[in-house]
Amino acid sequence: MKTLLFALCLSLAPLSHAVADTLHFVTEEYAPFNYIKDGKITGIAVDQVEKIAKAAGIDYTLEIMPWARAFAMAEKQPNTCVFTTGYNRERAERFVWVNPLLKDQMVLLKRKGDAHDDLTIVKARELKVGSQRGDFAVEALELIGFKDIDLASDIDITLRKLISGRIDLMPTSVKTYKKLVKDGYPVEKAMLMAGQIYGLACNKQTPQGLIKGLQAELDKLILSGEQDRIFTAYGLPPDTRTADNGTKN
Known part of the structure; x- marks a missing residue:
């Protein structure tokens, strides 16, 4: 019986290690x-x-x-x-x-055609900005003085809010911005932010x-x-x- 139990333990040992790792x-x-x-x-x-x-x-x-x-x-x-x-x-x-x-740079996006050009941080803080709950961009915005940030559960919702005019700006990476433009979304760069x-x-x-x-x-x-x-x-x-x-x- 002891031999059988020992053999069983040996046979299970690799499985336990794999699960743990x-x-x-x-x-x-x-x-x-x-x-x-x-x-x-x-x-x-x-x-x-x-x-x-x-x-x-x-x-x-x-x-x-x-x-x-x-x-x-x-x-x-x-x-x-x-x-x-x-x-x-x-x-x-x-x-x-x-x-x-x-490695990428962050950017604040606006809806294409909106007149939020040549933004500074001071001017941008006067507009309504939206992002995703728990996203790094929220911390980055708060660090430079943004307070009333509209939060959504994911980027698709934030993007729909921007395009519909419910928010004025949304932060994202430059690479995501390029992908959105390539996919035909009506968004434009409003202001570059820091690298990340x-x-x-x-x-x-x-x-x-x-x-x-x-x-x-x-x-x-x-x-x-x-x-x-x-x-x-x-x-x-x-x-x-x-x-x-x-x-x-």
């Missing part, structure tokens, strides 16, 4: 970085995350949901990572990071071995030129103007 990647609907197309989760960041997880030999799950829920899950649940997450000093200590999936780094933000209880494995594979992806090729495949070459501001943890 499964990473749960959560993200939002935010094209072209992470979105659903033909029933499949895809996008610039999704392609990178899947490639580096597979290259590192890490089992993973991938789920798309509202941003605020995804962000909260990564903060509270071990072995959970949320992306594509804007990095800043306040968030640096709340997660362990794998960077950069993206985006990456994988993982729960602090995630094993360091998994984080190091992901970071090593992301570094290889970047050095090999594969990250650039992924951007190009989605019609958005990388914007090299955004400076690296020391984001590695």
Whole structure:
């Protein structure tokens, strides 16, 4: 009986280890970085995350949901990572990071034809701005003095509000702006904002071995030129103007 029990434990040991090392990647609907197309989760960041997880030999799950829920899950649940997450000093200590999936500049958009040209921060604060609940852009706006921010659950709702005139401005990345214009949305640049780094933000209880494995594979992806090729495949070459501001943890 003892021999049988020992053999059973040995047979289950690899399975238990695999389950323990499964990473749960959560993200939002935010094209072209992470979105659903033909029933499949895809996008610039999704392609990178899947490639580096597979290259590192890490089992993973991938789920798309509202941003605020995804962000909260990564903060509270071990072995959970949320992306594509804007990095800043306040968030640096709340997660362990794998960077950069993206370097980009932020921009405030207006509805095409609206007369909000040559905006300054002071003028922009007098207008109605909208964003997504829990999004990095909300923190960025609050940091420069925006107070009454209209919050939605996802970018599609914010975009509809902008186009319908319910809000005057919405923040997003330059790459997302280019994708919106390419897709025929009637939006224009109102004002450029600061550059930003985006990456994988993982729960602090995630094993360091998994984080190091992901970071090593992301570094290889970047050095090999594969990250650039992924951007190009989605019609958005990388914007090299955004400076690296020391984001590695």
